[in-house]
Amino acid sequence: MNNAIVDVRNVSITINTFQGPLRVIRNQDISLYPGEILGIVGESGCGKSVLVNSLMGLLPYGKTKIKADTFMIDGHDCLGFTEDDWNELRGTTVAMVFQDPMTSLNPIMTIGEQMYEVIHRTNAYGEDYDERAIAIDLLKKMGLSTPERRLSQYPHELSGGMRQRVCIAMAVAGRPKILICDEPT
Secondary structure (H helix, E strand, C coil): CCCCCEEEEEEEEEEEECCEEEEEEEEEEEEECCCCCCCCCCCCCCCHHHHHHHCCCCCCCCCEEEECCEEEECCEEHHHCCHHHHHHHECCCEEEECCCHHHHCCCCCCHHHHHHHHHHHHCCCCCCCCHHHHHHHHHHHCCCCCHHHHCCCCHHHCCHHHHHHHHHHHHHHCCCCEEEECCCC
């Protein structure tokens, strides 16, 4: 029996471009077991981000074709997933910290509003919880000074490093089984 939390075999990803189909991932395998850390390295533009975005179901529908012998995440066969299916997995089973925190955060919502939304949406804390206390605790764990103050600030009011730590706090807020970091530093 395979206990891998991620089991992707012989995956190929093709993106439709103006010049025609472009295969950006060719016959790759990924196996990840609980407690393991996996690093994917390669040259700029080699498809690392495309590969990890496929594990989040974030590749554009209709413009991307994923072929694989197996594409399992936490026991779910994701090859035929709909957007609703992916939404069920995102945040609780798999979460991601993206390369650019400025495009990951909503510029018209405070940090607190965005963190509370993640805490509510993932339902990782049961029914009786203090969203503010959870958000403050997560920001403290990420090394942010005066986390209470940060909750009322907007992304543009924080430094790049602070925004990235907020993004990491938001990614772990749902207590995901899998955390994907796409060049988080």
